[in-house]
Amino acid sequence: MPLSAIKTVATAQNGVGAFILPCKRITLSYCDWAGSSRGMNAYLKNQLGAFAKRNPQIEIQVYKKAKHHPVMTADYLNGHRKSINVKNMTPEGVKEKIELLRNASPEEDKRVPNKPVTSINESVRGIWSPFHGAKIKI
Template sequence: MATHGQRQLLRLTLQYCQHGGSSASMRSLISTNLKPFAVANPTLEIVVNNVNGKHPNVKGEYRTGWDKVVGVKNMEVNEIMNQIVRLNDSSGRKLTKFTKPVYPEQMSVQGRWTPGLDLGVEEFTIKEVNHVKH
């Protein structure tokens, strides 16, 4: 996701095991699909780490200082690519859970919208007003 014209994802780290079965799709992705993705995203730094004995994961590091780690154990190549694209399109901000209803500080002139308000059913007529000048 771009904010003020700058992509938010700075670094993408792919971690996999050279021998593990859960990393088979990750190894295939690195050898086939990673180069076209890197060419399409020249501002993104892509790091590939071989860590034997660990399950594969994808880590995105953002301008905000946050990072997101996604485990891709036993996923197919297209599923891993979907996770990479999702990290690339994300802003890196953590989600905020609202525990109370959010009400605006100032009410709208039009009134509060409710899901039951169906104005598509009502007919409106426009009356023409003639102004007479003397």
């Protein structure tokens, strides 16, 4: 019986066969007048074009709002949205935050319940007994 290759790969897991970036849109809002938007303005003028070329799968929207602190908002494929305030940040800080939103998981942060650690033994080493240890010669 001759061997034949699989014609299609049907998986629902991201990363098997192809990777789909969960971030679909990043919205940048800033103010031309306010001093808190200096870093955002410099980033938009000098570095946003390179980021857009490296990430063609992400839609980038830029809004200018008067008397408004700069904010980044990312929309993900599962419908979740994350926002970061970039007030008074340097252009390098803005770059780090936009990459953080691009690489972030779209899932909500889950709280781990605080369960006390319990053990059968009272200590890590166990219960001490005089019969444990080296034998003493008399």
